[in-house]
Amino acid sequence: MTNNHKIKPRKLGHLVLAVRDIHKSVEFYTEVLGLQVSDWISDQMCFLRAGTDHHDLALSQIPKDSPDINDLPRYSRPGMEHFSYLVDSLQDMELAADMLKARGVEIVRGIGKHGPGENCFLVFKDPDGNNVELYCEMQQIALDEEHGPQVWERNIESFDQWRFARFVVPPPAAVVKDKQGKQD
Template sequence: MEKIRPKRLGHLVLTVRDIHASVKFYTEILGLEVSDWISDQMVFLRAGTDHHDLALSQIPKDSADIDDLPRYTRPGMEHFSYLVEDRAEMDRAAEFLQHKGIEIVRGIGKHGPGENLFLVFKDPDGNNVEIYCEMTQITPDSGYQPKVWERNIESFDQYRFKHFVVPPPQAVVDAKSNKK
């Protein structure tokens, strides 16, 4: 089987202590633009035409500042991503990762904000690595207006886990069950 063929580094998702202070920093200091929000818990920012090249996720306010990477309750990186050509490459990558015994965390799915397909897996140190494709492009003449998505299954996976190659994260399943 052939290895994954990334085209370029894509985006980074950081967990932050104060999402509003972070948005202010990244927009007013670094000059990024807001593309979309998920409630007041996640924001998608861009420097170019990709819907996002940086996303920020609010950690719970009562989180201790300890090294607990699997729970993402401290500031830091949640995942970084690489662009792949298309859905066929993503399907092939999922099969390759399974063949190699690499832990797949979530996907194949389709996010709401950005509309990109995603597949997330672990590197040897436990970092989340994502491959993605088909992200919304925002150009100056597109008339794109940021929106606030509800924090629900549609913002996480528009396919509603139909194409996941592993069971979905329990927290998302629990949130889906509570909405019924």
């Protein structure tokens, strides 16, 4: 793997926003924009879709008692947590991780597999500190399909179904703090 390797994303994917009031935000995005709810993680995160991807927008509740915005995946201010790009495969993601490490790019979390959406993920920083995610294998929901949102527990299974086995960096402290895998 050389530093000349380039990631070749297929499209801009989803965006995750940290919000002050998740229920008010979900109401806005469903009632005003007409998005559909795909799944929830407890009452802390909601995944919404406009098309067939499990989610193209996710909303994350800002913790009321968390002053540390660097303890991922928790945030204390509204705004973008990350945006993502679709890659073809897990193998492409693994090659990207090798290239990012070789270039000295900070990898934040991954490689993992989320519960909601079942997508594989790798998150890294751009030069301005923005979180950029590569993802693949996102669950698809047909436009005419009846889909009842699942409510996932906020734990290691919703964060990474592989339980950090493929992570190329140490997992976020907020996720591993509780030995049973329960997130704060």
